[in-house]
Amino acid sequence: MAKPNELREKGLRLTPQRELVLQAVRQLGHATPEEVAEKVRATQPGINLSTVYRNLETLENVGLVLHTHLGHGGATYHAAEELTHLHLVCSECQSIGDAPIETAANFVNTLSDDYGFKTDVTHFAIYGLCSKCSNKSSK
Amino acid sequence: MAKPNELREKGLRLTPQRELVLQAVRQLGHATPEEVAEKVRATQPGINLSTVYRNLETLENVGLVLHTHLGHGGATYHAAEELTHLHLVCSECQSIGDAPIETAANFVNTLSDDYGFKTDVTHFAIYGLCSKCSNKSSK
DNA sequence: GCTTTTCTGCAAAAGGGTTGCAAGAAGTAT
DNA sequence: ATACTTCTTGCAACCCTTTTGCAGAAAAGC
Numbered sequence: 001m002a003k004p005n006e007l008r009e010k011g012l013r014l015t016p017q018r019e020l021v022l023q024a025v026r027q028l029g030h031a032t033p034e035e036v037a038e039k040v041r042a043t044q045p046g047i048n049l050s051t052v053y054r055n056l057e058t059l060e061n062v063g064l065v066l067h068t069h070l071g072h073g074g075a076t077y078h079a080a081e082e083l084t085h086l087h088l089v090c091s092e093c094q095s096i097g098d099a100p101i102e103t104a105a106n107f108v109n110t111l112s113d114d115y116g117f118k119t120d121v122t123h124f125a126i127y128g129l130c131s132k133c134s135n136k137s138s139k
Numbered sequence: 140m141a142k143p144n145e146l147r148e149k150g151l152r153l154t155p156q157r158e159l160v161l162q163a164v165r166q167l168g169h170a171t172p173e174e175v176a177e178k179v180r181a182t183q184p185g186i187n188l189s190t191v192y193r194n195l196e197t198l199e200n201v202g203l204v205l206h207t208h209l210g211h212g213g214a215t216y217h218a219a220e221e222l223t224h225l226h227l228v229c230s231e232c233q234s235i236g237d238a239p240i241e242t243a244a245n246f247v248n249t250l251s252d253d254y255g256f257k258t259d260v261t262h263f264a265i266y267g268l269c270s271k272c273s274n275k276s277s278k
Numbered sequence: 279g280c281t282t283t284t285c286t287g288c289a290a291a292a293g294g295g296t297t298g299c300a301a302g303a304a305g306t307a308t
Numbered sequence: 309a310t311a312c313t314t315c316t317t318g319c320a321a322c323c324c325t326t327t328t329g330c331a332g333a334a335a336a337g338c
Contacts, residue, residue, distance in 0.1 A: 014304075015315090015317080017317070018316085033294090033295085047317090047318090048317070049295090050296075051316080051318070053296075054296095054316080069208065069211070069263070074295080091259070091262075097254065097256065103253070107242070107243055114238070115270065116269070117227045117267055117269055117273075118273045119227075119267035120230070121265075124208070124266045125263050126250070126256075126258055126260075128256055129257040130256055131255025134256075152283090154284090154286080156286070187286065187288070188326085189287075189288085189328085190286055192326065194285090212324095212325085279338100280337105281337085282336085282337085284334085285333080285335085286331105286333070286334085287333095288331095289328100289330095292328085293327090294323105294326105295322105295325105296324100297323090298319105298320095301317085301319105302316080302317070302318095303314105304313100306311100306312080307312080308309100308312095
């Protein structure tokens, strides 16, 4: 999953921990550092949380992973190549829905045209009520 | 600024601390709990941070204040009646710009029509590069 | 004023993330 | 293969923000 070369090419050393962190992020989709650590521990039980944090940061610096803010708590990490959708986070059931980035295209363009603001719509959650919960509460 | 009755009407007791917290939120615009505490301390030096937290929560429960997530750190609080704008947060200079909620109207409608998702666009920041910083970095 | 109930301050703790340091591995040159 | 340099790791301590338990203080109601 994590090819040896892609890390070396970025000037990073190839350590088992680093490879496993990258692999975990790719497999998990959106994962908190804690979840990444847990996944990695399946292979490397001894890995330390701070190593996970440091590697996530390192991998983010070289552009292999990205983080987004989905809720009140901490960040969640994605493989950079998979961050192609909006996150629709439900305030009630905490579910995370996806929508294509294009959904926001007009909005992003308006902000750019009117305010010169270049929006990254994936970095923060789109917050609200999912269809299930909004049906439930209107009944 | 905080009328005695509006707290009583919500079933809350009228304490100096509570009034001052509400007043501070109204005066500050977007404020972190820490900033609210600091503001309150001008009048009531001894107020405890936990009292501020508890009052913010209480005031939010009765709908007088709201919180939003503007960045990597904690929440910021607003008077409920003033939360009528989007927050355009710059990833580089950390500035917080405003844009009217209507800017997002089409986007919100699309999410509602296509996904049944009822978006609250004010609860999370709109993240990106402000015009200043995007000019700077393209030069 | 007296009683009940809610609030406040304090101290401790929880949660999430970071940092200094010494030991250990990766890469590089010999 | 070996020695050397540099980067990483694990560990423990720590920081910052927020939450909680509790006893005493203050509101609201009588």
